[in-house]
Amino acid sequence: MNWLDDVAFDERGLVAVVAQDAGSGRVLMVAWADRQALAETAASGQAVYFSRSRGRLWRKGEESGHRQTVREVRLDCDGDVVLYVVEQAGGIACHTGRASCFYRLLRDGQWQAVDPVLRDPELIYRR
Amino acid sequence: MNWLDDVAFDERGLVAVVAQDAGSGRVLMVAWADRQALAETAASGQAVYFSRSRGRLWRKGEESGHRQTVREVRLDCDGDVVLYVVEQAGGIACHTGRASCFYRLLRDGQWQAVDPVLRDPELIYRR
Numbered sequence: 001m002n003w004l005d006d007v008a009f010d011e012r013g014l015v016a017v018v019a020q021d022a023g024s025g026r027v028l029m030v031a032w033a034d035r036q037a038l039a040e041t042a043a044s045g046q047a048v049y050f051s052r053s054r055g056r057l058w059r060k061g062e063e064s065g066h067r068q069t070v071r072e073v074r075l076d077c078d079g080d081v082v083l084y085v086v087e088q089a090g091g092i093a094c095h096t097g098r099a100s101c102f103y104r105l106l107r108d109g110q111w112q113a114v115d116p117v118l119r120d121p122e123l124i125y126r127r
Numbered sequence: 128m129n130w131l132d133d134v135a136f137d138e139r140g141l142v143a144v145v146a147q148d149a150g151s152g153r154v155l156m157v158a159w160a161d162r163q164a165l166a167e168t169a170a171s172g173q174a175v176y177f178s179r180s181r182g183r184l185w186r187k188g189e190e191s192g193h194r195q196t197v198r199e200v201r202l203d204c205d206g207d208v209v210l211y212v213v214e215q216a217g218g219i220a221c222h223t224g225r226a227s228c229f230y231r232l233l234r235d236g237q238w239q240a241v242d243p244v245l246r247d248p249e250l251i252y253r254r
């Protein structure tokens with residue numbers, strides 16, 4: 001019996017993954033994982049996803065340096081969503097240079113960017 | 128210009144929604160919303176989803192009584208995931224009677240149910 005058999009991957013072989021910051025508690029991002037990404041995450045303790053746009057494993061931080069050390073891996077009641085509780089290197093999960101991808105708040109009928117850019121994306125990805 | 132136009136609904140007209148507890152910070156559940164569900168959530172301040180299994184709007188708590196009062200609605204950088212920050216009535220989001228749907232923790236190579244059942248589901252849904 002393998003824990004990966006309990007995960008309800010969709011017809012593409014993917015499962016949604018929510019990443020949450022272990023310290024602040026903030027929801028950082030939502031991405032996808034395939035079986036291999038989950039296996040590698042559990043084995044390495046570093047968050048691995050499956051990039052749909054690139055069609056390959058995505059070791060979070062491989063370009064940005066903003067790796068995620070995984071403290072907990074959880075599964076929801078339906079088995080079709082995984083939660084990574086992580087320590088976020090650099091305190092930046094979003095490619096926009098913000099702590100969280102959820103930086104837009106609905107206020108007065110519009111989305112307002114309420115979280116600061118902590119580091120210029122040009123500096124993050126120019127390596 | 129309407130805030131709903133900024134949401135990247137998928138080919139089914141749905142967007143993933145993460146619900147997080149405003150008090151504990153816990154990730155409670157992940158579900159789906161369509162345009163109408165988001166509009167009603169914003170208007171009413173109560174979390175509304177779209178139930179894929181029932182094919183209709185799902186006003187969270189309509190059967191269980193475990194409604195969610197929405198304190199914040201956020202959108203991620205790609206526009207394809209929404210975050211509801213909520214006050215969870217009864218402190219129970221999961222149909223299993225637990226605080227969160229993410230009650231299974233990966234430990235020693237298996238999923239272990241580490242969160243207590245706060246109320247028997249039979250009692251929640253027998254109304």
